[in-house]
Amino acid sequence: MALGINGNGSQYLRVGDLARLTGKTVRAIHLYEELGLLEPATRSSGGFRLYHPAAVDRVRWIDLLSGLGISLHETRDVLDRWWKSDHGPEAMAELRELFNTKLEETRENIRRQQELERELVDGLAYLETCRVCGEPGTVDCCVHCTQDHGVGREPALVAGFKGTRDGARRTPRPALVHVEEHRSD
Amino acid sequence: MALGINGNGSQYLRVGDLARLTGKTVRAIHLYEELGLLEPATRSSGGFRLYHPAAVDRVRWIDLLSGLGISLHETRDVLDRWWKSDHGPEAMAELRELFNTKLEETRENIRRQQELERELVDGLAYLETCRVCGEPGTVDCCVHCTQDHGVGREPALVAGFKGTRDGARRTPRPALVHVEEHRSD
DNA sequence: CCATACCCTTACGCAAGGGTGAGAGTTCAA
DNA sequence: TTGAACTCTCACCCTTGCGTAAGGGTATGG
Numbered sequence: 001m002a003l004g005i006n007g008n009g010s011q012y013l014r015v016g017d018l019a020r021l022t023g024k025t026v027r028a029i030h031l032y033e034e035l036g037l038l039e040p041a042t043r044s045s046g047g048f049r050l051y052h053p054a055a056v057d058r059v060r061w062i063d064l065l066s067g068l069g070i071s072l073h074e075t076r077d078v079l080d081r082w083w084k085s086d087h088g089p090e091a092m093a094e095l096r097e098l099f100n101t102k103l104e105e106t107r108e109n110i111r112r113q114q115e116l117e118r119e120l121v122d123g124l125a126y127l128e129t130c131r132v133c134g135e136p137g138t139v140d141c142c143v144h145c146t147q148d149h150g151v152g153r154e155p156a157l158v159a160g161f162k163g164t165r166d167g168a169r170r171t172p173r174p175a176l177v178h179v180e181e182h183r184s185d
Numbered sequence: 186m187a188l189g190i191n192g193n194g195s196q197y198l199r200v201g202d203l204a205r206l207t208g209k210t211v212r213a214i215h216l217y218e219e220l221g222l223l224e225p226a227t228r229s230s231g232g233f234r235l236y237h238p239a240a241v242d243r244v245r246w247i248d249l250l251s252g253l254g255i256s257l258h259e260t261r262d263v264l265d266r267w268w269k270s271d272h273g274p275e276a277m278a279e280l281r282e283l284f285n286t287k288l289e290e291t292r293e294n295i296r297r298q299q300e301l302e303r304e305l306v307d308g309l310a311y312l313e314t315c316r317v318c319g320e321p322g323t324v325d326c327c328v329h330c331t332q333d334h335g336v337g338r339e340p341a342l343v344a345g346f347k348g349t350r351d352g353a354r355r356t357p358r359p360a361l362v363h364v365e366e367h368r369s370d
Numbered sequence: 371c372c373a374t375a376c377c378c379t380t381a382c383g384c385a386a387g388g389g390t391g392a393g394a395g396t397t398c399a400a
Numbered sequence: 401t402t403g404a405a406c407t408c409t410c411a412c413c414c415t416t417g418c419g420t421a422a423g424g425g426t427a428t429g430g
Binding site for chain 2: 064069079100106109113116117120123156157158
Binding site: 201232 | 375376377378379
């Protein structure tokens with residue numbers, strides 16, 4: 001005899017229903033409430049949280065923001081400022097400011113990630129050249145590898161591997177140095 | 186009469202020296218040791234950590250990686266695998282794999298951040314149109330704003346603000362609907 | 371020999387976003 | 401009326417990269 005979504009004939013959702021409909025856990029929804037992001041529309045006589053169906057959209061919106069790297073606290077702060085402002089244009093201005101700040105942050109993040117991308121690509125290119133190094137045997141040989149890898153310099157990401165746990169070079173460059181001297185001779 | 190860097194005439198650095206030279210804190214260096222990223226070359230008779238000067242490079246490398254979004258644990262894992270591998274090409278292959286994984290992750294991050302960038306730009310464009318909305322008075326008016334903002338649809342980031350704490354629309358759209366009907370009349 | 375700067379270990383705290391109980395009460399259908 | 405499924409409120413656990421003591425020992429110049 002299910003009339004409502006959860007078969008209780010109510011227009012309201014219980015946390016479990018809200019959780020299922022949004023793909024979040026009950027705990028997560030409780031957390032959103034603790035943080036002031038979402039409140040139940042009312043409570044049942046027994047104390048159960050009862051949510052307005054539109055709460056689904058709210059939860060999805062929260063999820064969207066956090067998925068995009070905006071923290072729950074940030075989201076709450078901006079919601080609070082929005083709610084407590086009674087002057088429309090003023091609130092809109094605050095929102096604009098927030099978005100602008102976030103935009104700068106985001107662009108900075110993109111820059112850094114692209115830098116990492118370049119480093120990784122360079123590192124991979126370098127490692128590709130190791131493949132044609134033949135069969136150097138042990139990692140020690142790689143560590144002391146003095147071959148020209150066709151890449152100008154050892155990429156910073158790769159260079160860090162060349163040391164022991166105490167930061168020193170694995171050995172004080174034993175015989176292989178002579179090999180190089182032979183070569184450059 | 187200082188002979189060494191720290192005036193103790195030793196070839197070694199103490200943790201404070203290493204910290205100063207790398208711009209990290211002593212605590213951070215201790216942490217790197219706890220995580221197995223870096224060990225002192227030896228200890229003084231009194232128990233002070235003594236580092237090889239090359240440890241500076243190691244710390245800078247760790248800093249580079251973490252600054253680029255690679256966690257200390259990840260760094261340690263890859264270092265461990267590198268160290269325990271005794272076959273060069275094999276270790277290089279693992280490294281390539283790691284870099285490839287990281288590269289995919291990074292590109293995914295860039296995609297998401299760019300998505301956020303677009304959302305923010307759209308949101309800002311939308312909010313700009315609010316500026317010419319005149320003086321709507323309270324936020325309630327903005328919430329019920331039915332004006333065509335020139336942007337196709339309300340950006341998702343902005344839409345989330347249109348609700349009360351329980352997720353419902355601020356009011357069940359009271360008189361303003363009629364106003365709109367007047368308009369579109 | 372002493373002052374001062376430095377270092378040791380141990381261990382708790384923060385922020386973020388929940389996970390995972392425990393122990394008790396509520397709803398709902400059979 | 402009962403049993404299953406659900407929910408309630410604490411409240412502590414986890415990760416990551418350190419910060420910040422607390423309580424004590426070490427190194428070194430004067």
